[in-house]
Amino acid sequence: MPPRGPNGQPQRGPAPQGGQPPRRQGPPPQRPGNPDATRIIPNPANPDAKVNTGSRQAVPNHISRAATSDRTQRISDRVVRAGAGAGTRPRPDEDRAGRPPSGAQPAVRRPQGGTPSGPPPRRPGGDGPGGGGGKGAPKRGSIWRLARRITYVFVALIFGGASSIFLYAYSTVNVPQPGDLKNNQVATIFMADGTSVLAKVIPPEGNRSDVTIDQIPPHVRNAVIAAEDRSFYTNPGFSIQGFGRAFVGQLTGNSSAGGGSTITQQYVKNAMVGNEHSLTRKMRELVISAKMAKQWSKDQILAAYLNTIYFGRGAYGIDAAAKAYFGKPVTDLSVAEGAVLAATIQQPSNLDPEKNPQGAQERWKYVLDGMVDGGNLSAADRANTQYPTVIPAAQAQKDKTLDAGPEGLIKTQVLKELEAAGITEHDLNTQGLQITTTIDQKAQQSAVDAVTKVMDGEPDKLRTAVVSVDPKTGAVRAYYGGPDGQGLDYANQGLPPGSSFKVFGLAENLEMGKPLSTLYDSSPVTVNGIKITNVEGEQCGMCTIAEALKRSLNTSFYRMELDMQGNGPQKIADMAHKLGIPETIPGVGKSLTEPDGSGPNNGIVLGQYQVRPLDMASAYATLAASGTYHAPHFVQKVVASDGTVLMDRGETAGEPRVSPAVADNVTDAMKPIAAWSRNHQLAGGRLSATKTGTNQLGDTDENRDAWMVGYTPSLSTAVWVGTDNGEKLRNASGGMIYGSGLPADIWKATMDGALKGTPNENFPKPGTIGGQAGVPSWSAPYTPAPTTEQQVLPPVITQSQVEILPGITIPVPGLAPNPQRSNPQTQQANPQEGGPMSGQPVAPADGSTPTTAPNGGGNGNGNGNGSRPTR
Numbered sequence: 001m002p003p004r005g006p007n008g009q010p011q012r013g014p015a016p017q018g019g020q021p022p023r024r025q026g027p028p029p030q031r032p033g034n035p036d037a038t039r040i041i042p043n044p045a046n047p048d049a050k051v052n053t054g055s056r057q058a059v060p061n062h063i064s065r066a067a068t069s070d071r072t073q074r075i076s077d078r079v080v081r082a083g084a085g086a087g088t089r090p091r092p093d094e095d096r097a098g099r100p101p102s103g104a105q106p107a108v109r110r111p112q113g114g115t116p117s118g119p120p121p122r123r124p125g126g127d128g129p130g131g132g133g134g135k136g137a138p139k140r141g142s143i144w145r146l147a148r149r150i151t152y153v154f155v156a157l158i159f160g161g162a163s164s165i166f167l168y169a170y171s172t173v174n175v176p177q178p179g180d181l182k183n184n185q186v187a188t189i190f191m192a193d194g195t196s197v198l199a200k201v202i203p204p205e206g207n208r209s210d211v212t213i214d215q216i217p218p219h220v221r222n223a224v225i226a227a228e229d230r231s232f233y234t235n236p237g238f239s240i241q242g243f244g245r246a247f248v249g250q251l252t253g254n255s256s257a258g259g260g261s262t263i264t265q266q267y268v269k270n271a272m273v274g275n276e277h278s279l280t281r282k283m284r285e286l287v288i289s290a291k292m293a294k295q296w297s298k299d300q301i302l303a304a305y306l307n308t309i310y311f312g313r314g315a316y317g318i319d320a321a322a323k324a325y326f327g328k329p330v331t332d333l334s335v336a337e338g339a340v341l342a343a344t345i346q347q348p349s350n351l352d353p354e355k356n357p358q359g360a361q362e363r364w365k366y367v368l369d370g371m372v373d374g375g376n377l378s379a380a381d382r383a384n385t386q387y388p389t390v391i392p393a394a395q396a397q398k399d400k401t402l403d404a405g406p407e408g409l410i411k412t413q414v415l416k417e418l419e420a421a422g423i424t425e426h427d428l429n430t431q432g433l434q435i436t437t438t439i440d441q442k443a444q445q446s447a448v449d450a451v452t453k454v455m456d457g458e459p460d461k462l463r464t465a466v467v468s469v470d471p472k473t474g475a476v477r478a479y480y481g482g483p484d485g486q487g488l489d490y491a492n493q494g495l496p497p498g499s500s501f502k503v504f505g506l507a508e509n510l511e512m513g514k515p516l517s518t519l520y521d522s523s524p525v526t527v528n529g530i531k532i533t534n535v536e537g538e539q540c541g542m543c544t545i546a547e548a549l550k551r552s553l554n555t556s557f558y559r560m561e562l563d564m565q566g567n568g569p570q571k572i573a574d575m576a577h578k579l580g581i582p583e584t585i586p587g588v589g590k591s592l593t594e595p596d597g598s599g600p601n602n603g604i605v606l607g608q609y610q611v612r613p614l615d616m617a618s619a620y621a622t623l624a625a626s627g628t629y630h631a632p633h634f635v636q637k638v639v640a641s642d643g644t645v646l647m648d649r650g651e652t653a654g655e656p657r658v659s660p661a662v663a664d665n666v667t668d669a670m671k672p673i674a675a676w677s678r679n680h681q682l683a684g685g686r687l688s689a690t691k692t693g694t695n696q697l698g699d700t701d702e703n704r705d706a707w708m709v710g711y712t713p714s715l716s717t718a719v720w721v722g723t724d725n726g727e728k729l730r731n732a733s734g735g736m737i738y739g740s741g742l743p744a745d746i747w748k749a750t751m752d753g754a755l756k757g758t759p760n761e762n763f764p765k766p767g768t769i770g771g772q773a774g775v776p777s778w779s780a781p782y783t784p785a786p787t788t789e790q791q792v793l794p795p796v797i798t799q800s801q802v803e804i805l806p807g808i809t810i811p812v813p814g815l816a817p818n819p820q821r822s823n824p825q826t827q828q829a830n831p832q833e834g835g836p837m838s839g840q841p842v843a844p845a846d847g848s849t850p851t852t853a854p855n856g857g858g859n860g861n862g863n864g865n866g867s868r869p870t871r
Contacts, residue, residue, distance in 0.1 A: 175291050185429075185431065185432030185641055187200065187434075188200055188435065189410075190434070190437060192441070192477075199403060199408065199414075201415075201428055203429050211331075213300075215319075216303070216330055217331065219334075220318065220338035220341070221306075222371055223339045223368075223371060224302075224305075224306065224345070226374055226376070228263055228345060229262045230370055230374060232264075232298065236293055238289040261285075262289065263301065266309065267305040269285055270308060271304075271308050306318040310429075311341055311348055313396055314425070325341060325390045325391065325396065334388065335385060336386060339385075340364055340388060344360070349424055351363055352393070394486060404484075406444075406482065408484075408485015409489045409491070409492075410439060410479050412489065413476075414435060414635055417633060423638060427640075431640040431646075433639070433640055434641075438477065438635070438636050439476065440478065440754070442754060442756075443477040443715070443754035444479070444480075446751075447479075450746045451464050453749065454746045454749060458742070459730065462721060462742075463482065463722055464480070464721050465482070465493075465720045466717065466718070466746060467479055467480075467614045467616075467617040471713065471715070472630070474629075474630030474652060475632075477754065478717070492612055492614060494587055494591075494610030494611065494612055495611065496610055496705055497616060497707055498707055498739070499554070500693030500708075500709045501576070501604070502606070502607070503620075503670065504581075504619070505572045505604075506545065506549060506560075507575050507662055508571050508575040509564070510661075511658065511662050512564065514770055515769045515771065516546040516668070516774065516776065517776040517778075518560075519542050519545075519780075519781060520542070520545055520556040520560055521559060522540045522551075522555050522556045523541075524555060525555050527558070532554055538552075538553060540780065542780060542781055544779045544780070545557075546775045547780070550676055552692060558602065558605065558606070560605070568602070569599065569601055569604045570599055572600070572604050573600045575658070578658060579619040579622045580621070580632075580657075581616075581619050591609065608695075614632060614718075616709050617716050620709050621711060623666050624689070624712070627658035627659055628656050628657065629654055629655045629656075633649065636648075660767060662769070664764050665773075665774060667689045667764075669775055671687060671763070673710075674690045677690070678740045680744040682755070683756075684760060686760045687763060689710055689711055689712075691708075692706075692707065692744065693705075693709070694738045694739050697727075702729070703736055704726050705726075706720070706722070706739045706742065707739050707743055708743035708744040708747040709747075710751075712761055713762075717754075719744075719746045
């Protein structure tokens with residue numbers, strides 16, 4: 001038998017020795033004679049017999065044997081199939097692969113004397129012979145086949161249904177023209193009454209000018225395409241992948257799963273269907289985009305998109321964006337500038353180069369790389385392109401409606417608060433928001449009028465800030481940061497508060513259990529080579545800390561700070577933070593510390609570190625609220641044009657920061673200061689608690705900043721007067737400006753106007769600290785009264801001549817004072833060093849427990865007519 005290959009077929013090639021000769025290539029040779037003549041074929045029953053077919057031809061033995069074997073195999077297969085019955089399954093293709101097909105085949109030898117291999121194995125589940133398991137075997141193939149068919153039907157139904165819906169929507173939807181779309185609305189900012197308009201945010205329509213596609217330079221168009229849709233000119237207007245991601249997002253609840261929208265889809269979303277995260281919205285977007293792509297040219301779609309899309313800075317449209325970022329029309333934009341604008345489209349508020357330079361530049365590089373990949377920018381030009389300079393956002397702001405005056409600075413604070421609350425600039429410009437602020441119309445007008453009146457005629461270089469805060473809620477009731485609504489906001493600038501910061505040191509001293517009756521020396525003190533003195537040499541000898549606060553004595557408070565256990569400066573800083581001074585201040589960084597962050601030094605108690613007028617009004621408001629802090633805020637409520645409430649602050653719960661005893665004792669010590677400071681007590685006998693502050697200009701004897709900060713139970717107001725460059729403060733008459741001067745005048749006028757018509761309020765009675773409640777009735781230690789002893793001398797008997805008649809006199813005895821002078825011996829107890837000043841109330845001589853002054857200490861610290869008022 002010839003050798004066989006791996007598949008059982010005879011090997012091709014030369015025959016081995018003694019075997020058959022190799023076959024020739026091509027068809028078998030034809031024998032001469034009649035081709036229709038009968039041939040002798042092998043008999044399967046008797047291989048050696050010959051069958052006469054008409055004419056006899058000799059058949060080689062090897063061919064005869066191969067044909068006989070093949071026929072025998074086929075007959076055997078038919079017999080097996082016939083016995084298997086009608087249920088027998090046909091052989092699978094893989095079973096047929098191992099045997100030759102029926103019909104005439106090349107001669108192949110089969111093993112002699114072998115047994116036929118029999119039928120191939122059947123699949124399980126058959127009932128006939130050769131079945132795999134009988135009737136009880138599971139029909140796994142049938143189950144899976146049924147599942148597959150159900151799945152196919154289900155998918156077909158889904159796609160069929162979706163296609164039907166798509167075709168129906170496609171046939172019914174109308175695609176409008178860009179000029180028909182109105183999606184911008186005015187946002188109105190109201191005062192606290194909800195009706196008085198404070199400012200407006202005008203939609204960019206007034207600032208937007210549509211441009212044609214020819215006015216947009218090709219490199220600007222290519223930059224936008226590279227940023228947002230690199231297949232714009234070839235896609236059908238929509239992205240199936242993006243729709244699929246949105247579908248998955250809806251199924252999984254992941255609202256961020258969408259994305260990958262084409263430029264056409266973005267235009268439809270922004271101009272027509274909105275930004276709702278829903279499958280319905282995405283389907284509408286898909287349908288309209290598909291139909292728009294058929295009805296509009298690509299250039300029409302791109303022009304509409306570039307005239308509508310939001311670029312940040314209140315700019316809708318590419319031309320407005322070019323002016324907002326570069327101060328030029330779109331026709332003049334360079335490649336680099338066009339890439340900047342294209343980069344902002346993804347996140348307009350977060351990719352403004354002024355707000356996020358790093359993120360903006362990374363996106364800009366991505367855009368340029370896309371232009372290179374698209375063949376719209378050479379690699380050499382890409383390498384030489386530099387990031388351009390954008391103009392400041394404030395310079396680009398064109399909306400001056402109600403923003404020219406102080407209200408413009410309030411609007412800025414409102415917009416910052418909205419952004420912090422998650423209300424985006426896009427929401428502000430498109431949802432017709434109604435924003436109710438906390439600004440009280442009467443209080444605001446009082447602040448503006450007070451500044452205008454008091455500062456009239458004063459030097460032009462003087463600047464002023466006024467902030468009023470409600471202690472019960474933290475609501476900002478009045479805010480004046482300067483006359484220019486687009487200029488520098490002085491109410492939000494870091495400025496040294498001077499002596500007005502002493503109240504935080506006093507609060508910490510009280511927190512440590514030291515009452516207002518604690519005595520401190522007020523004479524000059526030198527620490528680390530630095531001599532601390534008081535203004536114009538003011539002193540009160542050894543006096544209480546309450547008296548020192550009223551007189552604003554630096555030396556007493558410096559000694560108080562040095563007397564604190566541990567790190568006194570840091571303790572004072574911590575107290576100020578608790579009361580409301582922020583840990584960080586915009587433009588300053590970490591507050592109440594040295595620039596290197598090493599913490600405060602001893603000068604903190606005298607107010608050397610920067611705080612904002614807003615912070616001082618807020619921190620003093622915490623004291624007015626008996627130690628409960630309310631975060632200052634400008635926005636009360638925000639409602640969209642469709643009635644959706646985006647924000648409602650409601651009643652805000654405060655946070656207790658210090659004990660009522662500490663806060664109320666500080667208040668008690670501050671009560672007499674307004675009257676003491678050149679008679680700035682409020683009208684109608686209204687009680688107040690105040691503190692002046694003056695910051696010295698370097699090592700000179702001039703002043704740099706002047707403050708007046710104070711409160712009633714319902715309003716806390718901080719006033720600052722200074723200059724842009726920290727120059728010396730002089731008023732119109734050339735005199736030095738102290739806190740008790742112009743700032744106190746503005747403070748009183750603001751408070752009187754804001755509180756006019758409201759009932760007078762009393763402060764809470766202070767609790768006991770260290771055995772003393774509030775301000776004691778005395779302010780200095782007891783000094784015995786002087787005593788004298790004088791020797792009394794007897795009178796002298798004298799005679800005098802009395803004329804009784806002309807020329808006649810007689811002697812008459814009489815009494816006369818003793819001509820010897822008496823030397824009085826004065827005995828006076830040695831007064832304690834640093835004793836009371838002349839007329840200063842002293843402690844009781846009997847050592848009895850000190851009592852508070854009448855009316856909670858208001859009179860015990862003086863009647864406000866002192867000759868050396870607080871500065």
